[in-house]
Amino acid sequence: MSETAIIGADRAVSLQYTLSGSDGTVIESGQIDYLHGYQNIIPGLESALDGAAVGQNLQVEVPPELGYGERMEVEPQRVPREAFPADMEITPGMQFHARGPAGEALPVWVIGVEEGIVLIDPNHPLAGETLHFDVTILSVRPATPEEVQHGHIHGPDGHGHH
Ligand code: ZN
Numbered sequence: 666m667s668e669t670a671i672i673g674a675d676r677a678v679s680l681q682y683t684l685s686g687s688d689g690t691v692i693e694s695g696q697i698d699y700l701h702g703y704q705n706i707i708p709g710l711e712s713a714l715d716g717a718a719v720g721q722n723l724q725v726e727v728p729p730e731l732g733y734g735e736r737m738e739v740e741p742q743r744v745p746r747e748a749f750p751a752d753m754e755i756t757p758g759m760q761f762h763a764r765g766p767a768g769e770a771l772p773v774w775v776i777g778v779e780e781g782i783v784l785i786d787p788n789h790p791l792a793g794e795t796l797h798f799d800v801t802i803l804s805v806r807p808a809t810p811e812e813v814q815h816g817h818i819h820g821p822d823g824h825g826h827h
Contacts, residue, residue, distance in 0.1 A: 674702035725798040736793030741784040
């Protein structure tokens with residue numbers, strides 16, 4: 666096996682995954698294509714994949730602090746519906762960015778919609794969860810210089826445009 670088939674920094678990785686919660690319930694499954702070493706995926710999964718080879722199957726357990734963070738005990742914020750674009754359908758699970766104290770963008774999630782009011786929460790829906798990943802490595806290739814410069818991949822062959 667060539668050395669480029671091993672996951673490490675500046676490798677474009679394609680993998681198949683199934684994500685389950687602590688109780689074994691499948692949360693989601695699918696394929697991820699990402700550039701390794703740029704925090705494009707959660708830290709606990711990225712570090713576990715370091716050194717893995719094409720074709721390898723891994724079971725990875727990720728604690729909240731290396732996943733989507735601990736759950737903050739905060740009251741949901743009640744935001745008037747008019748604060749959102751009128752033609753946009755607002756549904757639970759949607760993510761937006763709110764302005765923080767220093768003008769920084771803070772991710773928030775919609776957890777409910779009431780009459781004229783949208784309930785938002787700063788917790789990622791999977792915050793506080795220990796995540797269980799079943800991962801199979803589909804392909805690993807060296808990233809192009811452009812991809813390394815951007816910190817993300819440009820499609821399966823490295824030549825996609827965006
Ligand atoms: Zn780019």
